[in-house]
Amino acid sequence: xxxxxxxxxxxxxxxxxxxxxxxxxxxxxxxxxxxxxxxxxxxxxxxxxxxxxxxxxxxxxxxxxxxxxxxxxxxxxxxxxxxxxxxxxxxxxxxxxxxxxxxxxxxxxxxxxxxxxxxxxxxxxxxxxxxxxxxxxxxxxxxxxxxxxxxxxxxxxxxxxxxxxxxxxxxxxxxxxxxxxxxxxxxxxxxxxxxxxxxxxxxxxxxxxxxxxxxxxxxxxxxxxxxxxxxxxxxxxxxxxxxxxxxxxxxxxxxxxxxxxxxxxxxxxxxxxxxxxxxxxxxxxxxxxxxxxxxxxxxxxxxxxxxxxxxxxxxxxxxxxxxxxxxxxxxxxxxxxxxxxxx
Numbered sequence: 242x243x244x245x246x247x248x249x250x251x252x253x254x255x256x257x258x259x260x261x262x263x264x265x266x267x268x269x270x271x272x273x274x275x276x277x278x279x280x281x282x283x284x285x286x287x288x289x290x291x292x293x294x295x296x297x298x299x300x301x302x303x304x305x306x307x308x309x310x311x312x313x314x315x316x317x318x319x320x321x322x323x324x325x326x327x328x329x330x331x332x333x334x335x336x337x338x339x340x341x342x343x344x345x346x347x348x349x350x351x352x353x354x355x356x357x358x359x360x361x362x363x364x365x366x367x368x369x370x371x372x373x374x375x376x377x378x379x380x381x382x383x384x385x386x387x388x389x390x391x392x393x394x395x396x397x398x399x400x401x402x403x404x405x406x407x408x409x410x411x412x413x414x415x416x417x418x419x420x421x422x423x424x425x426x427x428x429x430x431x432x433x434x435x436x437x438x439x440x441x442x443x444x445x446x447x448x449x450x451x452x453x454x455x456x457x458x459x460x461x462x463x464x465x466x467x468x469x470x471x472x473x474x475x476x477x478x479x480x481x482x483x484x485x486x487x488x489x490x491x492x493x494x495x496x497x498x499x500x501x502x503x504x505x506x507x508x509x510x511x512x513x514x515x516x517x518x519x520x521x522x523x524x525x526x527x528x529x530x531x532x533x534x535x536x537x538x539x540x541x542x543x544x545x546x547x548x549x550x551x552x553x554x555x556x557x558x559x560x561x562x563x564x565x566x567x568x569x570x571x572x573x574x575x576x577x578x579x580x581x582x583x584x
Contacts, residue, residue, distance in 0.1 A: 245269075246317070251293050254362035260293045263321040269314055276311060277428060279435040282334075287313045289331035291358040295324035299365040302406065304395075305351060306372065307332040307340050319399040323406070326363065330354055341378030348380045355388045370395045370402070370410070373417065426487040429544070434483050437540055444475045444536060451575065454582040474513055478533035481505040482540030499563035502541020506534040525581030531574030535567045542567075 245268055250257040276285045287308045294317055295301075302325045306316050309332060316327065330350045332340035340346035351371075355361075367390045371379055374397060381392035396405050396416035405412050452471040453459045482502045486493065493501040510533045514526060542563060 246314070247292075251297075253293075253299075254359045256359075258291055258293050258326075258363075261317055261327065263294060263317050263319075265314055265318050273311055273314070276432070278431045282432070284334065285310045286334040287329055289329045289354065291354075291360070291363065292327040292329065293325075294320050294327060297324045297326050299363070301325045301364065302368065302370055303328055303360065303364060304370050304402070305330065305375070307335060307337045307346055307375075309334050309336045309340075312336045316399045316402075319402055323403060326360075328354055328358070328360065328369070337372045338374040341375045344378065346375045346378040348378070348383045351379060351384055352387045355384075355390060361389070367391050368393060368410075370405075372399075373397050373412075374419075421490075423488075426490060430484055430487060433540075433543055437479070437483065437543065440540070441476070441479045444479070445472045447575070448472065448475050448532070448578070451578045451582065454579065456583055474529060474533065475536065477509045477513070478506055478536035479540055481509045481533070482537035483543075485509075486537070486541040487544060497559050497563065498544045499538045499542040499559055499567070502538040503534045505541065506537025509533045509537065522581055522584065524577050524584065528574045528577035528581055531570040531577065535570035535574060538563060538570075539567045 245266060246261050247259045248262045249260040251260055252258070272281075272285065276282050287310050289308050302323070304316060304320070304325055305328045306312055308329045313327075313329060320327075328351075330340075330346055331354075332343075332345040332350075335343060335345060337346050351369075369384070369390050369392050371392050371394055373394045376394050379392060381394075384390055384392050393410045394412075395402055396412045397419050398416070401412070401416045405416060448471040449468045450459075452468050482505060485508070486498070486502050486505045489505075490501065493504050495501045495504065507530070510530050513529055513533070542559065
């Protein structure tokens with residue numbers, strides 16, 4: 242792992258503590274781009290422990306974060322005018338919000354890190370600033386009971402931290418609101434696009450094999466007229482769920498991501514129908530209605546775990562409703578594909 246963000250060290254509590262820069266350099270930027278595209282995602286981590294930023298002293302604030310490097314980098318770049326300590330928990334390379342849900346950004350881990358770095362000897366105060374999105378994993382009263390430290394839940398976004406401190410550790414209502422804006426959604430697209438590549442490949446193979454079916458048997462001699470359009474149609478359905486849905490999320494009807502994805506798939510189907518790419522007879526055309534809707538709905542459903550729009554119970558409810566429908570639509574589409582080829 243690249244540690245160029247470490248610029249030196251400072252001594253506190255009889256130990257040398259790494260000093261980190263608030264500057265995001267090209268290697269950090271390149272690493273972030275690679276991770277966004279799914280490369281080295283599981284290993285993009287910072288060593289858990291205590292770090293210094295600026296020239297902190299015993300009265301400086303302590304900021305708690307996850308050891309996912311994107312999260313760590315986002316915090317340090319927003320502390321450019323701050324002297325403080327960064328306490329990094331071992332979240333197995335997962336961001337704060339997801340780690341809190343998984344149980345790694347937890348009370349137990351926070352207490353363990355406070356004790357292992359002897360935080361009570363590094364700072365004179367008993368104040369910890371914990372990200373608001375980590376609140377589900379941290380029980381403030383238990384942290385206080387076991388360590389004496391008081392948890393102050395900071396703002397949702399790291400960009401508001403310095404203003405939060407200036408306000409006397411008080412977050413304005415706007416700092417408590419979780420947004421899922423255009424740029425937030427776009428950042429998720431590359432990783433999710435590659436994450437579902439095996440689903441895409443599997444769907445392409447199935448539809449490619451079906452495309453060669455006819456009353457005379459199976460033939461793939463004319464790829465441009467048989468297999469090519471089927472592969473292209475599946476790709477468009479996948480694109481609708483992974484790209485089109487998050488980009489136009491606020492404008493697509495429905496509350497559930499699966500439903501929004503279904504509507505995106507229908508738009509693709511209409512485009513295929515109008516351009517004549519949905520095949521030559523009414524049954525084959527109808528099959529693509531079910532297939533594009535199912536593929537787009539399934540891939541869009543992944544965003545239930547990529548945003549703060551829904552809770553764990555909400556995700557389970559959505560899957561309980563829509564997964565059976567997606568399976569039914571897929572099966573219906575495949576059956577109609579076969580019938581359309583044989584009539």
